[in-house]
Amino acid sequence: MDTSVQETDEQLLDAMAAGDMDAMTAFYRRHETRVYRYLMAKLNDSFVAADLLNEVMLDVWRSATRFAGRAKVTTWMLGIANNKVLTYWRKQGRREFTELDDNLTDETPAADLEQAVAAVQDGDRLRAGMQGLSPPHREVLHLVFFEELDYADIANILQVPEGTVKSRVYHAKNLLKKQLARAMRSS
Template sequence: MDDATARQLLVRVARGDEAAFERLYRAHSRRVYAYVLNLLKDPSRAEEVLVDAMHEVWRSAERFRGDAKFSTWLLGIARNKALLAYRSRRADEDHDDIDDLSETLAAEDDANGFAQLAQKQRREGVRQCMGKLTEEHRECLHLVFFEGYSIEDVAALQSVPENTVKTRLFHARQKMRNCLRLLLEREA
């Protein structure tokens, strides 16, 4: 959904139009959920934050000033709700899903089993390295590379200058590169 359409729907939401709200929800909920899940690493808490964020959109639609894109404003709300959730209950460390691991190990009998296991280990390595980044670095990296946001949008979302976002991205990439290099050396 483009920004102009989202803004038009938001005006209708401010007047209590449930159908407009439903369209906004359908258009943006997956992206917000993915973003919050990346921050919290907990699907049920991410779902709660999504609901809280969308409820906030419903309650405060008339306060949207239009300084940023609707999606940036929405992710800002979601980010604040996620930070509140994180502070109220510290996130537990990610644990591998035993069922997924057992399926992968069982697949070793297949010709692709070892390739699947190697791919899973690489993904886990990236996840580990992302977990070692600061919250600011991880969020910048996720928004730019996984969500496709521009540096300008990330700066608006995080309420920092664009050069700060660029610096965070530089350091995040550098830390990821070093961390992944160490993991690869250990595997070799």
């Protein structure tokens, strides 16, 4: 079977469900970077991200027959990746950040936006600022600004209500602005 770039994700999954390795290869090449970036945003550990990428793709291969088409393929695949990370954290005995209260009011003064805008354009400062966020905040900013996903899709991936995504994105941005403004002041 010719697995050219024209084939949709759904067509590739259909072929994979029939055991077509070429389709799996095409699918991997198309989505490897996306899954890896997402795992890195969540884990910030290249060793574990590489291992879990392999597990996600194996799950995609094994579950291809079960893809129901209720969500986009990328949403479904990132949902698998999210579950892999949660399982990994559970094994490591880490908390899953389920206690993150997205409705908490932030009482601290707002960041100096001019400073934050200046800092966000500096790759190193942004990287440091992102590292300072909790994994759920880092993850949600990645899904909004890198994956450019709708809040409904993000809610689907994370298995949380859409309202939770909205407030998490809002808080994540505010926290990042504060980190960046602080970094500018201390430089």
